[in-house]
Amino acid sequence: MGSGDPPKGDYGKGGDALERVRAMMQWTPQGRALGLQVMKIEGAKVWGRAPYKAELIGDPETGVIAGGVITTFLDQLSGMAAVLAMRKPTTVATIDIRIDYMRGAEPGRDVLAEAHCYKIGKNVAFVRAVAYEDSPDNPIANAAAAFMLNTHVKMGANLREAKT
Amino acid sequence: MIAQERLTSALARIPYAGFLGVRAELKGDELTLVLPYSEHLVGNPLLPALHGGVVGALMELTAITQLAISSKNDKFAKTIDIGVDYLRSGKPIDTYARARVVKIGRRIANVQAEAWQNERSQPIAAMHGHFLVAEP
Numbered sequence: 001m002g003s004g005d006p007p008k009g010d011y012g013k014g015g016d017a018l019e020r021v022r023a024m025m026q027w028t029p030q031g032r033a034l035g036l037q038v039m040k041i042e043g044a045k046v047w048g049r050a051p052y053k054a055e056l057i058g059d060p061e062t063g064v065i066a067g068g069v070i071t072t073f074l075d076q077l078s079g080m081a082a083v084l085a086m087r088k089p090t091t092v093a094t095i096d097i098r099i100d101y102m103r104g105a106e107p108g109r110d111v112l113a114e115a116h117c118y119k120i121g122k123n124v125a126f127v128r129a130v131a132y133e134d135s136p137d138n139p140i141a142n143a144a145a146a147f148m149l150n151t152h153v154k155m156g157a158n159l160r161e162a163k164t
Numbered sequence: 165m166i167a168q169e170r171l172t173s174a175l176a177r178i179p180y181a182g183f184l185g186v187r188a189e190l191k192g193d194e195l196t197l198v199l200p201y202s203e204h205l206v207g208n209p210l211l212p213a214l215h216g217g218v219v220g221a222l223m224e225l226t227a228i229t230q231l232a233i234s235s236k237n238d239k240f241a242k243t244i245d246i247g248v249d250y251l252r253s254g255k256p257i258d259t260y261a262r263a264r265v266v267k268i269g270r271r272i273a274n275v276q277a278e279a280w281q282n283e284r285s286q287p288i289a290a291m292h293g294h295f296l297v298a299e300p
Contacts, residue, residue: 066180100244158253159212
């Protein structure tokens with residue numbers, strides 16, 4: 001994680017900020033399906049947990065969780081760090097994410113991760129994230145992502161487009 | 165060459181592929197992974213849009229499966245790194261992905277993949293990655 005003062009948004013203030021971020025995590029059906037949890041927030045940093053589940057195994061011989069789960073987890077947590085950094089939190093969309101897989105996650109253990117939005121501009125936020133079991137010093141995977149901010153969401157926009 | 169049935173059973177052994185609901189179609193040596201739409205794949209319920217991580221996971225699965233076919237190796241390669249570019253939001257419809265093995269070295273393979281929905285010419289995401297080739 002980078003150093004320096006994290007950018008602060010409305011989500012970083014007030015006692016119920018953590019609850020609002022947790023509600024954000026629950027808002028995503030895929031986040032619910034994976035059982036993703038928010039543990040802690042601090043400025044534009046967020047800590048989360050992805051519980052170990054047998055249905056998420058990617059290698060049946062070893063019981064190691066699928067890389068795709070780590071991808072989704074880091075993408076989601078990184079997006080939340082971007083939202084935390086915004087003065088007026090709205091929705092964000094991933095522009096790109098690059099993930100380095102250092103090793104397989106330990107079978108049977110929950111994966112933890114932290115994401116830090118280290119730079120935010122008018123249109124784009126930059127986030128680093130790392131996944132691990134015990135300590136970021138022994139990472140499972142590292143991510144660097146860019147997010148487009150203020151994606152003006154028209155409710156049901158994709159439903160109309162899907163029909164054409 | 166891994167036949168369709170062998171490929172399907174290889175995928176069926178991966179619990180996470182079942183969690184996503186992925187199914188494989190093989191024509192010659194070209195693989196298409198199909199991800200039928202399901203509510204639990206959504207990342208943004210307002211639009212609604214597929215979760216970016218799910219689309220990334222689909223392309224990664226496509227890449228390692230195509231790599232197993234191209235290298236005539238039953239074992240799946242390990243992912244070293246991937247880069248995913250998101251081009252359009254994923255609509256609540258079926259998604260397809262294909263991968264192209266750019267190079268297989270002695271230890272490392274370079275693979276590109278694309279995901280699309282209605283039109284092949286309008287990809288919703290692109291991926292490139294490096295994979296540690298499994299010992300046969």
